[in-house]
Amino acid sequence: MASELLAMANNPCRLTAAVLAACTCLPLIASACVRDEPATYLPRAGTWTYAEQSVVRNSCDDSLLPDPLMTVAIDDPVDDQFQIEVGTKDVICEIDGTEFYCGDYLAFSGGVDGFDATVQIVVTWDGEFSSSTEADGNELTSITCTGEDCNLLKDLPCSRDATFTAEFFN
Structure with missing residues (x-):
């Protein structure tokens, strides 16, 4: 793992691609875990x-x-x-x-x-x-x-x- 990270750091194109992939995927993963739908039914007081x-x-x-x-x-x-x-x-x-x-x-x-x-x-x-x-x-x-x-x-x-x-x- 460390050697892969070092190889990425020495190759700016691979590092940039990895960062872009992480930045693109993380919001999708996070939004899949957070549901925020409006209330279908609001309970009567x-x-x-x-x-x-x-x-x-x-x-x-x-x-x-x-x-x-x-x-x-x-x-x-x-x-x-x-x-x-x-x-x-x-x-x-x-x-x-x-x-x-x-x-x-x-x-x-x-x-x-x-x-x-x-x-x-x-x-x-x-x-x-x-x-x-x-x-x-x-x-x-x-x-x-x-x-x-x-x-x-x-x-x-x-x-x-x-x-x-x-x-x-x-």
Whole structure:
């Protein structure tokens, strides 16, 4: 490899051709990985019902998981994004065509009394809108622990992946 690079450096025509090829191909490769379609359906603002459909995978003790959502509030649907209100926190979601992805939502972070252990529960949602009032997708919940005593919590880290449906309510 080094000898090939040295040969190219000594031959300006080959080096120029290699640089041009890289400059021409890289934008094509990068654009193939980035999809940015306008939102096909912009979700209606308001209250949505949320129903878990099935558990795809679960390595967590169910007693560690937060209670499932029953309703969510969608705010500020504009252009290619919307916000989900979860308690006092907002989660920003991006829309690409019919698909959406919501950033990490820190559902819980706290220490375990008497131990050097901090547990975090992070939830993400992604899915697809079939209209401006209906969606389905996946909810991924990840539970992690940091600290010297985390080895005492035998079931961590763990994760749970479940499918859901959501419908505009009012």
